[in-house]
Amino acid sequence: MILDYLPSSLRHLLWNVRIFALRLKIRLNRLRSQEEVFRFTCNICGGISVSPLNLVKNREAPSCTSCGSNRRFRSIIYVLLKELTGRESKLVEIEEQKQLSGMGLSDANVYAAGLSKKFDYTNTYYHKEPQLDITSVKPDRHESVDFIISSDVFEHIPVPVETAFDNLYKTLKKNGLCVFSVPYKLDGTTEEHFPDLYEYHIESAHGKTILVNKTQEGQVQKFESLRFHGGPGATLEMRLFSLNDLIENMKNAGFTDIKIHLENVPEFGVLIEENTRSHIISMRKPE
Numbered sequence: 692m693i694l695d696y697l698p699s700s701l702r703h704l705l706w707n708v709r710i711f712a713l714r715l716k717i718r719l720n721r722l723r724s725q726e727e728v729f730r731f732t733c734n735i736c737g738g739i740s741v742s743p744l745n746l747v748k749n750r751e752a753p754s755c756t757s758c759g760s761n762r763r764f765r766s767i768i769y770v771l772l773k774e775l776t777g778r779e780s781k782l783v784e785i786e787e788q789k790q791l792s793g794m795g796l797s798d799a800n801v802y803a804a805g806l807s808k809k810f811d812y813t814n815t816y817y818h819k820e821p822q823l824d825i826t827s828v829k830p831d832r833h834e835s836v837d838f839i840i841s842s843d844v845f846e847h848i849p850v851p852v853e854t855a856f857d858n859l860y861k862t863l864k865k866n867g868l869c870v871f872s873v874p875y876k877l878d879g880t881t882e883e884h885f886p887d888l889y890e891y892h893i894e895s896a897h898g899k900t901i902l903v904n905k906t907q908e909g910q911v912q913k914f915e916s917l918r919f920h921g922g923p924g925a926t927l928e929m930r931l932f933s934l935n936d937l938i939e940n941m942k943n944a945g946f947t948d949i950k951i952h953l954e955n956v957p958e959f960g961v962l963i964e965e966n967t968r969s970h971i972i973s974m975r976k977p978e
Contacts, residue, residue: 710759713742731960735760735768735802737783740960748962750969755960760801763872766961766971767842768802770952771870774973775838779956785809793838794862796825810838828858838868843920843969846873846928849888856944863976869946874969875932882931885914893917893927902927937972946974 727744738757746754753759772780775791782805793812795803806812815823823832825841826848839859848855859869885891891904902914918928934951941949952971955963963970 709753710756713746713753713756713759729957729960729962732781732958733757733760734765734772734779734781734956734959735783735805737781742960744962747960748964750967758801760960762961762963763842763969763971764799764802765959766952766963767840767870767872769956769959769961770971770973771838771840771868774868774870779959781959782806782809791838792836792864793840794823794836796823796839796841796844798840798842825855825858828862833861834864834867835862836867837864838870839863840870842870842872842971843874845871846930846932847920847926849929850883850886852930853940853943856940860944860946860976865976866978867976869974869976871941871972871974872969873932873937875934875937876968877934879933881933881936884918884929884931885912887912888929941972941974945976947977948973948975950974 728741729744729747730739730741731747732739733755736755736758738755740754740756742754742756746752747762749761750763751761753761755761755765768782769779772778772782772785775788776785782802787809789811791810793806793810795806795812795814797816798806798814800814803812803814807814813821815821817824825844839862841859845852845855863869885902885904887906887910888904889907891902893900893902895901899915900917902917904912904914906912920926920928938949950973952973953963955961
């Protein structure tokens, strides 16, 4: 996310501004009675929100008026705690379990801060410390953690993405858990936007953003109509997975007990619409 590149004090200020704007919108909507609202308890911070229903259902829109969590963040924590503890829990209320080690791949601070208090958890980044490039994991990190969260990361990883799946598997301890999400389509095969990516850079020309690639054979390719998620650089969309190929990647890496979590959890503000194409997936490394 582009916010990761900003100083922590500025990120905190911007997030507080977003929360203030959300609260103001909710109050205005209550006065105008123009939008249906929904009451839920956030399973991250424990706060109670009465928010516009369309925001609660939205995957990315902040809808908790206490911490600013969105549906994706609450879904991640719901699945993680359910798989780790066997029950539906609130992150803020569970006991510390520092014997369990975890790692995030550029997790949102909304829930990363809480995870670091409850578990032996480290949030890692591609561009800064604590740094981790999931396409090139050193042997000293192999079998190092009990759980990994990878949320909306693998659509940005250069080819071959199979290497990253293999490294997820290698990084987990036996019976380790990975909580995973990416946008995907239900049918067809994965669309690789830049299948011959080798030596590349992004430049601006004539008011357009262009990816320039030199293939292994020396051919120069230029791509326009690039899609970025939340900012430039590492957030460039490299592919759109198909669900079948996504599951096949996981199986080929060695994962078992692969679950696509479709359940609604209204009390935690997890309301999944039928046309959602990015459910949270959990998978385990065998014993």
